[in-house]
Amino acid sequence: xxxxxxxxxxxxxxxxxxxxxxxxxxxxxxxxxxxxxxxxxxxxxxxxxxxxxxxxxxxxxxxxxxxxxxxxxxxxxxxxxxxxxxxxxxxxxxxxxxxxxxxxxxxxxxxxxxxxxxxxxxxxxxxxxxxxxxxxxxxxxxxxxxxxxxxxxxxxxxxxxxxxxxxxxxxxxxxxxxxxxxxxxxxxxxxxxxxxxxxxxxxxxxxxxxxxxxxxxxxxxxxxxxxxxxxxxxxxxxxxxxxxxxxxxxxxxxxxxxxxxxxxxxxxxxxxxx
Amino acid sequence: xxxxxxxxxxxxxxxxxxxxxxxxxxxxxxxxxxxxxxxxxxxxxxxxxxxxxxxxxxxxxxxxxxxxxxxxxxxxxxxxxxxxxxxxxxxxxxxxxxxxxxxxxxxxxxxxxxxxxxxxxxxxxxxxxxxxxxxxxxxxxxxxxxxxxxxxxxxxxxxxxxxxxxxxxxxxxxxxxxxxxxxxxxxxxxxxxxxxxxxxxxxxxxxxxxxxxxxxxxxxxxxxxxxxxxxxxxxxxxxxxxxxxxxxxxxxxxxxxxxxxxxxxxxxxxxxxxxxxxxxxxxxxxxxxxxxxxxxxxxxxxxxxxxxxxxxxxxxxxxxxxxxxxxxxxxxxxxxxxxx
Numbered sequence: 001x002x003x004x005x006x007x008x009x010x011x012x013x014x015x016x017x018x019x020x021x022x023x024x025x026x027x028x029x030x031x032x033x034x035x036x037x038x039x040x041x042x043x044x045x046x047x048x049x050x051x052x053x054x055x056x057x058x059x060x061x062x063x064x065x066x067x068x069x070x071x072x073x074x075x076x077x078x079x080x081x082x083x084x085x086x087x088x089x090x091x092x093x094x095x096x097x098x099x100x101x102x103x104x105x106x107x108x109x110x111x112x113x114x115x116x117x118x119x120x121x122x123x124x125x126x127x128x129x130x131x132x133x134x135x136x137x138x139x140x141x142x143x144x145x146x147x148x149x150x151x152x153x154x155x156x157x158x159x160x161x162x163x164x165x166x167x168x169x170x171x172x173x174x175x176x177x178x179x180x181x182x183x184x185x186x187x188x189x190x191x192x193x194x195x196x197x198x199x200x201x202x203x204x205x206x207x208x209x210x211x212x213x214x215x216x217x218x219x220x221x222x223x224x225x226x227x228x229x230x231x232x233x234x235x236x237x238x239x240x241x242x243x244x245x246x247x248x249x250x251x252x253x254x255x256x257x258x259x260x261x262x263x264x265x266x267x268x269x270x271x272x273x274x
Numbered sequence: 275x276x277x278x279x280x281x282x283x284x285x286x287x288x289x290x291x292x293x294x295x296x297x298x299x300x301x302x303x304x305x306x307x308x309x310x311x312x313x314x315x316x317x318x319x320x321x322x323x324x325x326x327x328x329x330x331x332x333x334x335x336x337x338x339x340x341x342x343x344x345x346x347x348x349x350x351x352x353x354x355x356x357x358x359x360x361x362x363x364x365x366x367x368x369x370x371x372x373x374x375x376x377x378x379x380x381x382x383x384x385x386x387x388x389x390x391x392x393x394x395x396x397x398x399x400x401x402x403x404x405x406x407x408x409x410x411x412x413x414x415x416x417x418x419x420x421x422x423x424x425x426x427x428x429x430x431x432x433x434x435x436x437x438x439x440x441x442x443x444x445x446x447x448x449x450x451x452x453x454x455x456x457x458x459x460x461x462x463x464x465x466x467x468x469x470x471x472x473x474x475x476x477x478x479x480x481x482x483x484x485x486x487x488x489x490x491x492x493x494x495x496x497x498x499x500x501x502x503x504x505x506x507x508x509x510x511x512x513x514x515x516x517x518x519x520x521x522x523x524x525x526x527x528x529x530x531x532x533x534x535x536x537x538x539x540x541x542x543x544x545x546x547x548x549x550x551x552x553x554x555x556x557x558x559x560x561x562x563x564x565x566x567x568x569x570x571x572x573x574x575x576x577x578x579x580x581x582x583x584x585x586x587x588x589x590x591x592x593x594x595x596x597x598x599x600x601x602x603x604x605x606x607x608x609x610x611x612x613x614x
């Protein structure tokens with residue numbers, strides 16, 4: 001029976017790993033790393049790379065700027081409805097990106113809830129604009145950042161915040177000198193994860209912004225556009241994503257190491273009185 | 275002269291904490307079991323917990339009253355947190371100067387100058403305590419709040435650190451509220467001790483007061499005494515006999531009738547292997563549960579009470595858990611507290 005157990009689990013493990021690794025191996029078997037950059041030297045790819053880098057950078061900056069304050073408040077304040085807000089924040093995680101795309105369309109598109117007023121004011125955000133790409137990327141990646149950032153701020157010891165306050169620090173000083181540096185590791189990890197998700201965004205972008213080369217065609221959209229015309233280019237972009245993904249995973253591990261752990265070597269057993 | 279006055283009601287889990295206390299330039303220790311609300315008192319004074327009602331005044335300034343609630347950052351308190359709450363990403367010097375004040379020789383005074391650039395995780399327990407004190411003092415507080423300042427120390431350094439803290443508190447002359455669950459720490463560090471349990475102050479007095487005339491069984495057991503419940507009745511020769519609930523009968527020179535708690539201090543209890551022929555009236559057979567060494571003394575926990583004897587005696591008698599011994603104490607070493 002022991003042998004059967006070992007054999008069953010070994011076979012299942014082998015199948016799982018082979019299944020997960022085979023597509024990656026297949027891509028690199030078609031695109032040797034040495035030829036990768038040569039394949040990427042293609043106008044469609046270079047345009048897509050430029051669009052992706054620009055829109056991701058802007059979207060990510062917005063997510064950090066507008067995501068960090070609410071994450072801090074959600075982590076430190078207790079208020080009625082907090083659990084509901086936290087659940088709402090996670091909703092985009094479980095939504096199909098296509099749903100996010102049509103949602104953004106009816107909100108910000110030319111005939112959308114807010115979009116029609118913007119259109120009246122001469123601002124068009126919808127199909128074929130880079131602003132639309134930025135919105136789609138930000139919408140899809142923000143829950144990844146918010147979730148990690150809330151957890152990072154929650155991990156900061158309450159007594160450290162209280163100590164800073166008793167030492168005369170107002171809310172800005174507490175945030176900038178204590179909470180932000182102590183949450184930095186977790187914020188970095190959340191940021192890297194969100195950035196990776198944003199770079200890979202496909203469904204919401206193609207529905208809301210379209211796939212216009214040099215304007216809204218990001219790298220994932222370029223793979224889709226190229227795979228029936230020039231498979232080698234599509235594969236080269238795929239290989240590039242794998243390398244970036246591996247880089248981000250390594251970065252996550254590194255951020256994991258710089259977490260500040262408890263400074264006390266031991267905790268006394270019977271001394272808490274609240 | 276600085277002073278701190280509080281008269282508070284703070285709702286906590288399970289009960290309302292009520293406390294009225296006034297202290298001048300002295301150290302008052304709040305002792306009591308875990309969950310009695312000791313830390314809540316400190317947090318309320320610091321402004322970290324909001325009382326339901328009451329007043330907090332410090333040096334003529336009102337920090338809390340109806341319609342007044344001064345923010346924690348605007349109350350001049352020096353708070354030393356239980357695990358010290360040093361900022362782990364800042365050096366010793368950055369921790370101490372966090373409040374914005376100048377060092378003013380604080381690092382020298384607390385023997386921290388050579389550690390100025392060290393991070394908290396590189397420090398020993400005693401050093402961390404001194405950093406926490408220096409940081410609290412750099413704020414120029416009008417009141418010091420110390421939450422279990424001795425609890426994160428290992429037993430070897432405890433005595434020396436405690437003596438040093440005692441001298442520092444005397445030298446500072448600040449109103450100081452100290453929270454501890456250890457009566458011995460309270461007795462050494464504080465001028466007065468308040469016993470806090472079940473949300474109220476059972477007694478406030480010097481360590482000697484609490485030992486000599488405990489107000490009730492809670493105070494007596496916290497002062498380190500054995501509390502043995504029983505029923506008292508007078509004897510014809512002027513003594514009191516008490517039938518213990520746990521079994522056995524003892525005599526006391528104190529007078530009481532009815533349900534009582536018999537208070538006996540561990541250092542008044544002797545142990546023997548056979549019933550001795552001495553002047554002590556009270557002898558009980560009991561079994562050893564544990565034997566713990568405290569310097570040159572040994573604390574022997576038995577089923578009904580605790581005895582404290584010299585280490586030499588403990589060795590001579592070869593005391594160990596499970597061993598049956600005869601417990602002895604004089605009728606004059608007992609106090610009787612009528613039970614409510």
